[in-house]
Amino acid sequence: xxxxxxxxxxxxxxxxxxxxxxxxxxxxxxxxxxxxxxxxxxxxxxxxxxxxxxxxxxxxxxxxxxxxxxxxxxxxxxxxxxxxxxxxxxxxxxxxxxxxxxxxxxxxxxxxxxxxxxxxxxxxxxxxxxxxxxxxxxxxxxxxxxxxxxxxxxxxxxxxxxxxxxxxxxxxxxxxxxxxxxxxxxxxxxxxxxxxxxxxxxxxxxxxxxxxxxxxxxxxxxxxxxxxxxxxxxxxxxxxxxxxxxxxxxxxxxxxxxxxxxxxxxxxxxxxxxxxxxxxxxxxxx
Amino acid sequence: xxxxxxxxxxxxxxxxxxxxxxxxxxxxxxxxxxxxxxxxxxxxxxxxxxxxxxxxxxxxxxxxxxxxxxxxxxxxxxxxxxxxxxxxxxxxxxxxxxxxxxxxxxxxxxxxxxxxxxxxxxxxxxxxxxxxxxxxxxxxxxxxxxxxxxxxxxxxxxxxxxxxxxxxxxxxxxxxxxxxxxxxxxxxxxxxxxxxxxxxxxxxxxxxxxxxxxxxxxxxxxxxxxxxxxxxxxxxxxxxxxxxxxxxxxxxxxxxxxxxxxxxxxxxxxxxxxxxxxxxxxxxxxxxxxxxxxxxxxxxxxxxxxxxxxxxxxxxxxxxxxxxxxxxxxxxxxxxx
Numbered sequence: 001x002x003x004x005x006x007x008x009x010x011x012x013x014x015x016x017x018x019x020x021x022x023x024x025x026x027x028x029x030x031x032x033x034x035x036x037x038x039x040x041x042x043x044x045x046x047x048x049x050x051x052x053x054x055x056x057x058x059x060x061x062x063x064x065x066x067x068x069x070x071x072x073x074x075x076x077x078x079x080x081x082x083x084x085x086x087x088x089x090x091x092x093x094x095x096x097x098x099x100x101x102x103x104x105x106x107x108x109x110x111x112x113x114x115x116x117x118x119x120x121x122x123x124x125x126x127x128x129x130x131x132x133x134x135x136x137x138x139x140x141x142x143x144x145x146x147x148x149x150x151x152x153x154x155x156x157x158x159x160x161x162x163x164x165x166x167x168x169x170x171x172x173x174x175x176x177x178x179x180x181x182x183x184x185x186x187x188x189x190x191x192x193x194x195x196x197x198x199x200x201x202x203x204x205x206x207x208x209x210x211x212x213x214x215x216x217x218x219x220x221x222x223x224x225x226x227x228x229x230x231x232x233x234x235x236x237x238x239x240x241x242x243x244x245x246x247x248x249x250x251x252x253x254x255x256x257x258x259x260x261x262x263x264x265x266x267x268x269x270x271x272x273x274x275x276x277x278x279x280x281x282x283x284x285x286x
Numbered sequence: 287x288x289x290x291x292x293x294x295x296x297x298x299x300x301x302x303x304x305x306x307x308x309x310x311x312x313x314x315x316x317x318x319x320x321x322x323x324x325x326x327x328x329x330x331x332x333x334x335x336x337x338x339x340x341x342x343x344x345x346x347x348x349x350x351x352x353x354x355x356x357x358x359x360x361x362x363x364x365x366x367x368x369x370x371x372x373x374x375x376x377x378x379x380x381x382x383x384x385x386x387x388x389x390x391x392x393x394x395x396x397x398x399x400x401x402x403x404x405x406x407x408x409x410x411x412x413x414x415x416x417x418x419x420x421x422x423x424x425x426x427x428x429x430x431x432x433x434x435x436x437x438x439x440x441x442x443x444x445x446x447x448x449x450x451x452x453x454x455x456x457x458x459x460x461x462x463x464x465x466x467x468x469x470x471x472x473x474x475x476x477x478x479x480x481x482x483x484x485x486x487x488x489x490x491x492x493x494x495x496x497x498x499x500x501x502x503x504x505x506x507x508x509x510x511x512x513x514x515x516x517x518x519x520x521x522x523x524x525x526x527x528x529x530x531x532x533x534x535x536x537x538x539x540x541x542x543x544x545x546x547x548x549x550x551x552x553x554x555x556x557x558x559x560x561x562x563x564x565x566x567x568x569x570x571x572x573x574x575x576x577x578x579x580x581x582x583x584x585x586x587x588x589x590x591x592x593x594x595x596x597x598x599x600x601x602x603x604x605x606x607x608x609x610x611x612x613x614x615x616x617x618x619x620x621x622x623x
Contacts, residue, residue, distance in 0.1 A: 011512055018514035025397060025405070029422070030418070032425075033424060036433075039439075089332075090332075092332040094329045095332060099326055113603065113607050117599050117602070119544065122592050126346045128576075129346045129589075149339055152335070182321050182322050183321075210432070216576070237431045241431050241434070244435045244439075255435055262432065266429065
């Protein structure tokens with residue numbers, strides 16, 4: 001038999017072209033990320049100063065304008081959202097992992113996925129008609145509730161996955177000692193899965209921290225300080241949105257500064273998660 | 287089903303609390319007879335709340351959109367005139383804008399996302415792999431308002447000065463790139479959306495590709511295939527259903543994206559065949575007009591748009607989920623974590 005000598009030129013060429021395309025597309029994606037981050041760093045850092053963190057927004061033409069109230073407002077809204085969304089999300093994850101290995105569980109899992117895909121603006125107008133209309137007030141509470149709704153499916157999913165990663169023998173050992181089921185879950189399974197669950201919580205937090213659309217008709221925004229959860233409240237993403245669409249250069253600079261602060265908050269959260277999970281046993285991403 | 291290779295470690299770690307919890311007294315069965323059902327019901331309550339929320343969303347949208355539904359019927363979705371002053375509401379320009387910007391995003395995003403996923407799984411050196419994955423994740427973590435900001439002040443001027451005149455010169459004959467270059471418009475919205483959905487499609491494609499059994503890969507390689515032929519024959523052919531699921535999931539995200547699109551699409555309710563022209567999308571019209579909607583009919587029309595958006599994304603996401611599930615369910619380990 002005559003031996004073919006290597007791979008034909010056409011096949012070689014096609015191989016190189018395809019692999020080149022693969023490399024180029026990966027480079028393009030990474031380049032777009034780097035451009036976005038670089039613009040944020042350069043434009044944001046250029047307009048960031050101490051007043052930004054300590055002062056209220058001031059009228060155009062006055063210097064020393066800041067977003068202190070928006071940062072505090074975001075903090076309050078996120079606190080409300082976490083206080084509602086995290087316990088419910090964890091509880092839901094526990095139910096799905098421990099009792100949800102059946103049809104009903106599958107249905108709830110599917111519901112969580114559906115809720116995860118609902119556009120945030122739709123959740124915003126629902127929170128508006130549920131809370132704002134009945135209370136006759138735009139409020140941090142309504143904004144927090146909208147963000148909590150967005151948080152729950154993510155947290156539920158990750159909690160369930162982390163609980164399922166605890167080996168079955170641990171569950172059996174605890175139950176074999178005569179510990180009731182609820183106590184097994186609370187004192188054995190949840191502590192064993194803590195690092196993974198916390199990762200899920202922080203990713204859920206990072207996801208809602210930058211949400212703007214659900215806050216438009218719920219928290220509304222505010223030019224002044226507000227510490228009451230029942231009143232309109234400023235939020236960092238809302239302020240960036242308003243300033244970016246304004247016609248003033250001064251406000252555009254503020255928007256860039258706000259965006260830098262926001263991205264640092266979010267990337268910081270994600271990076272901490274990444275660092276912690278890289279060392280721990282329970283990995284979230286491969 | 288979740289047989290992770292790291293199980294031994296997990297066991298050691300998880301066993302520690304058990305040792306601490308040595309029960310010194312006998313647990314009375316009576317207490318657990320009461321506490322267990324309580325615990326179960328409480329957790330079930332948390333989980334069922336998901337169902338309640340979805341139900342409430344649907345209920346609110348349905349009740350508030352009644353007026354508009356009765357008044358316009360199906361005409362609402364084919365009418366092209368959106369004029370709050372004269373009380374005429376036709377949503378076709380918004381539906382058109384949403385569809386075109388999302389499809390444009392898919393056209394740009396799918397090859398790039400698939401390429402990056404293949405890069406991570408097939409070509410990337412082992413040491414770089416987690417870094418590249420991390421960068422892809424980071425792209426998903428950037429909030430949409432920041433994409434919008436970048437779109438207005440960086441992307442739009444670039445498009446206006448360089449890309450759009452060039453497209454009009456060379457591809458103007460297709461009719462897709464007519465008219466003056468605004469920078470802001472359908473093309474800008476499509477590009478921004480594409481960048482936003484690349485990480486979604488990319489990470490699912492990566493998972494699905496990793497779920498292809500290595501025996502498939504080895505079999506094709508053993509027949510003397512080149513790298514590209516291996517990818518095409520062993521990987522893409524096996525993973526196509528899952529990848530399609532990821533693409534549809536990305537589509538669902540693009541259809542519902544609000545803030546970034548609102549900032550760059552131009553917010554003009556018109557149907558133009560040119561991608562350079564400004565448009566409007568379903569989500570954007572809610573974001574822009576909801577707070578200043580005067581009159582019940584106007585508000586009701588906006589709620590009906592919300593309802594349409596909800597139903598569209600519901601169907602799209604359900605479809606995507608079923609596809610992804612059908613692939614990853616039968617697969618060994620790797621998937622989904």
